[in-house]
Amino acid sequence: MPLTVEDRLAIADLINRHGHLTDSGDLDALHELFVPDVIYDVTDLGGQVLTGLAAVREAALALGEANPVAHHVTNIVLTEAADGRVHAQSKGLGVKSDGTTGSVTYQDTVVRGDDGWRIAHRTVRARRVPLTP
Template identity: 50%
Template sequence: MTLTADDIIAIHQLVALHGHLVDGRELHRLDELFTPDVVYDVTAMGQGVVRGIDEFRALSESFADDARNPIGHHVTNIVVTEGADGGATVRSKGIGVLRDGRTGSVVYDDRVSRTPHGWRITARQVSRAGR
């Protein structure tokens, strides 16, 4: 199935929603972002592989007040590529703003799938930018 312009816009919206929910601590809404069995790989950030929404929620809650956790997660440079399975891959760049004003950058590599509730992230790998 070919991705339509509406699909690409919906995927852009999906990727952008992550920062709003995490920064706003609206973790009860994570099902709007992820499939229940999402695989979220933050090994490059020293946190291993997180499996499932509940594990992601627990990690996010435990890390929320840590000085290393950005208070602002911003996504840019979103590129959507159609997958052979009817899904898509998405590559984007993240900019994190820390409490002390310092910034950092990451690369998000996502797999997304169409579900009965709209597009959802099934897997995300976070890498340090420039590495």
């Protein structure tokens, strides 16, 4: 079934809420963004592949002051998959407490469940070199 305008808005809101929840430290609300067994791959940032909400929460807490003070998401592009999943690609900007910034690309697989749309898989790719895929 094709994505409706309402689906597209709900998925964009889902992706946008990530920054608000993490920046406010509301890590107990990660279930509003991700499925319980989410796969969250931050290997490109020097981390690891995290499995499950508890692992994502623990990794954020372990970073402590090294976490960005602000996450900004933009350029959300949604592509429907034949199995009902949605592939979402977006750009992220992170601002550190010292004012330095970094850019990433989020590659998400989004699924619809009983509680609405949730991210089932997220890969975070650092943007370090211009004009590269």
